[in-house]
Amino acid sequence: MKHIKTLNTQTLNNTMKKGGCGECQTSCQSACKTSCTVGNQTCEQKK
Amino acid sequence: MLQENLRKNIDKQKGVPFVIHQYQNNGYNIVLDVNSGCVHVVDQMGYDVIACLDRLCQDQTAETIQSEETKKAVLEELSDKYSEKELLSLLPDLAELAKEGQLFAPDTHESCIGEVMKRKTVVKALCLHIAHDCNLACKYCFAEEGEYHGRRALMSFEVGKKALDFLIANSGSRRNLEVDFFGGEPLMNWQVVKDLVAYGREQEKKYDKHFRFTLTTNGVLLNDEIQEFLNKEMDNVVLSLDGRKEVNDAMRPFRNGKGSYDLIVPKFQKLADSRDQIRYYVRGTFTRNNLDFSKDVMHFADLGFKQMSIEPVVGDETDPYAIRKEDLPQIFDEYDKLAQYMIQREKEGKGFNFFHFMIDLEGGPCIAKRLSGCGSGTEYLAVTPWGDFYPCHQFVGDEDFLMGNVDEGITKPEIAEAFRGCNVYSKEKCRNCFAKFYCSGGCMANAYHFEGSLNEAYDIGCEMERKRVECAIMIKAALADLGESEA
Numbered sequence: 374m375k376h377i378k379t380l381n382t383q384t385l386n387n388t389m390k391k392g393g394c395g396e397c398q399t400s401c402q403s404a405c406k407t408s409c410t411v412g413n414q415t416c417e418q419k420k
Numbered sequence: 421m422l423q424e425n426l427r428k429n430i431d432k433q434k435g436v437p438f439v440i441h442q443y444q445n446n447g448y449n450i451v452l453d454v455n456s457g458c459v460h461v462v463d464q465m466g467y468d469v470i471a472c473l474d475r476l477c478q479d480q481t482a483e484t485i486q487s488e489e490t491k492k493a494v495l496e497e498l499s500d501k502y503s504e505k506e507l508l509s510l511l512p513d514l515a516e517l518a519k520e521g522q523l524f525a526p527d528t529h530e531s532c533i534g535e536v537m538k539r540k541t542v543v544k545a546l547c548l549h550i551a552h553d554c555n556l557a558c559k560y561c562f563a564e565e566g567e568y569h570g571r572r573a574l575m576s577f578e579v580g581k582k583a584l585d586f587l588i589a590n591s592g593s594r595r596n597l598e599v600d601f602f603g604g605e606p607l608m609n610w611q612v613v614k615d616l617v618a619y620g621r622e623q624e625k626k627y628d629k630h631f632r633f634t635l636t637t638n639g640v641l642l643n644d645e646i647q648e649f650l651n652k653e654m655d656n657v658v659l660s661l662d663g664r665k666e667v668n669d670a671m672r673p674f675r676n677g678k679g680s681y682d683l684i685v686p687k688f689q690k691l692a693d694s695r696d697q698i699r700y701y702v703r704g705t706f707t708r709n710n711l712d713f714s715k716d717v718m719h720f721a722d723l724g725f726k727q728m729s730i731e732p733v734v735g736d737e738t739d740p741y742a743i744r745k746e747d748l749p750q751i752f753d754e755y756d757k758l759a760q761y762m763i764q765r766e767k768e769g770k771g772f773n774f775f776h777f778m779i780d781l782e783g784g785p786c787i788a789k790r791l792s793g794c795g796s797g798t799e800y801l802a803v804t805p806w807g808d809f810y811p812c813h814q815f816v817g818d819e820d821f822l823m824g825n826v827d828e829g830i831t832k833p834e835i836a837e838a839f840r841g842c843n844v845y846s847k848e849k850c851r852n853c854f855a856k857f858y859c860s861g862g863c864m865a866n867a868y869h870f871e872g873s874l875n876e877a878y879d880i881g882c883e884m885e886r887k888r889v890e891c892a893i894m895i896k897a898a899l900a901d902l903g904e905s906e907a
Contacts, residue, residue, distance in 0.1 A: 385455065412790065
């Protein structure tokens with residue numbers, strides 16, 4: 374597309390189908406102890 | 421631009437939910453499709469047309485985008501700036517994105533919230549307060565020099581063992597279990613840390629579990645023996661350091677007032693190298709005293725660290741170092757500077773990772789995770805040295821949130837229920853925020869401590885989170901450019 378560059382085609386809707394296994398890391402266990410940063414966690418199934 | 425974005429944000433918060441979030445940063449025109457999570461980098465015309473469509477109707481579909489009514493409205497608004505032919509040629513592309521669910525995607529997540537919330541949750545992570553004592557006297561410490569509004573105490577092996585048993589027993593089929601050795605300063609109770617790791621390794625074999633251990637330390641007691649053990653057993657190590665020497669030493673002194681930087685930095689550098697510069701974070705706190713905190717991140721990079729995090733301080737608004745609303749413009753500017761610096765370093769082949777700019781657009785968390793939030797009070801509990809459970813480390817010491825203990829288990833399930841019930845749709849402020857699927861409702865402790873309710877959101881924290889999400893996405897756009905130019 375001439376005017377648009379799409380960075381990601383995977384939509385959040387698609388993650389509903391296979392998601393929810395709960396194996397991913399708890400956000401505060403990494404380097405965030407005073408704010409919440411869930412979006413930067415990685416899906417365990419895609420590692 | 422900053423003011424315009426802020427105003428737009430406020431206007432949007434009062435009105436209908438965000439479907440599209442547009443912003444310009446570092447020369448990029450970025451369109452975030454909120455509900456799909458898709459990110460589009462567009463030229464100025466694309467930016468203007470999408471804004472026009474968004475204003476015309478929040479429920480655009482492939483059909484409405486190509487309707488005669490829409491064409492007329494777009495031409496009316498933009499034909500003095502762009503040619504009619506170009507404007508009309510763009511609409512089929514946008515309609516295609518809408519058809520694919522990548523633009524103007526409707527919110528289908530709220531209807532799943534019931535299903536997500538009623539899932540049986542298991543406990544999968546513990547923050548073990550291995551020592552309510554500390555050998556530093558950091559001025560902003562929410563643990564009040566490690567004591568958490570209580571007495572100095574070290575966790576016994578017996579209490580820690582019961583906590584691990586509780587975790588295994590309440591983790592259902594979840595295999596990966598996380599345990600963070602936290603404090604105070606956990607190295608002040610090092611033998612118990614080692615014994616608990618050994619106990620965990622025995623138990624994981626019996627129950628087909630896998631413990632991922634983390635240790636958060638100020639580094640004062642770090643030595644070769646400890647380093648070797650950490651490298652063998654800890655999945656992650658969090659190293660507390662605030663940045664430049666004068667910044668660190670002003671807030672992180674010893675009890676005698678002397679700064680900690682000179683003692684700690686060489687140990688942290690050695691540890692980071694010995695871990696091949698992965699599976700650790702050097703983590704700092706910025707306060708009102710160092711609003712130019714991008715320099716502290718740059719300082720980390722100059723010291724050779726590759727994994728870093730600097731978070732805004734959490735403090736009462738009466739504390740002189742607490743972040744105030746009027747500091748936000750400067751903080752936003754610092755995040756912009758940092759983002760540009762990171763891109764520059766990447767171009768030079770000297771890139772590093774900043775925790776709060778990490779965003780995985782393709783492989784990030786599923787929507788169930790994003791709707792569940794951080795898990796405090798349900799999947800994640802903090803354990804005091806004497807074995808009491810709290811929803812997270814930031815609630816420790818507040819008796820209203822005492823949930824149970826290692827002997828009796830959860831005695832106040834209503835507290836867990838209150839935490840389970842919080843999500844981006846139960847919080848009015850989140851419902852209309854473009855960043856809701858990235859912070860998942862934000863920190864519950866901040867919401868409670870600053871705004872008085874778990875179902876609130878800490879406004880200053882939200883402003884900073886939105887900015888960080890914008891910067892993180894912009895970096896992705898810039899790196900995509902870099903990838904193309906190298907290809």
